[in-house]
Amino acid sequence: GAVVSQHPSWVICKSGTSVKIECRSLDFQATTMFWYRQFPKQSLMLMATSNEGSKATYEQGVEKDKFLINHASLTLSTLTVTSAHPEDSSFYICSASVPGVRNTEAFFGQGTRLTVV
């Protein structure tokens, strides 16, 4: 199947700093990528849909200025957690699917464990 690579796998940062997480589709072009947040023992919560060349679409309750998403190319989307606080500590996962083919499965990155101290 297609490969989605997410980097870094884990990061520890100080409160008040910003952290950038990268999501790359390695063998296909993804016009749309998705960013999820997962709390311990809980399901994935869709945060936003990242659209190449345009603004991301955020789900209700997700702060746009807090979680900046950039999708500058067909193979790269980034999520920047700005002015991070301990409550932002979580597992963040990106995914992408082959564009225009609704029935294909989504391909997921390996996730990023963010710890804000």
Next chain:
Amino acid sequence: AQSVAQPEDQVNVAEGNPLTVKCTYSVSGNPYLFWYVQYPNRGLQFLLKYITGDNLVKGSYGFEAEFNKSQTSFHLKKPSALVSDSALYFCAVRPLNKFYFGSGTKLNVKP
């Protein structure tokens, strides 16, 4: 509204026994249904999907799932569980471009 329900937070089964992880869904139109598995601190891995056709879908690692339209269910099954199957399992539906996930079921397979 689209939704997926996994009624069991946890399923315990002995190695070698059959396992079932339950999933029910609510979706408008034709359902596109998926099962994913997640190991600790990892992303999700695709197991299988139902798009159309045969109600019994076979997937990776010996897993299969049965689509039941009248009961709006898509239960995941395996005839003989392995300890290595222990993980978190998610059912998902895909209307249009978004995936909606169930709450997840932790599968514990004991030797």
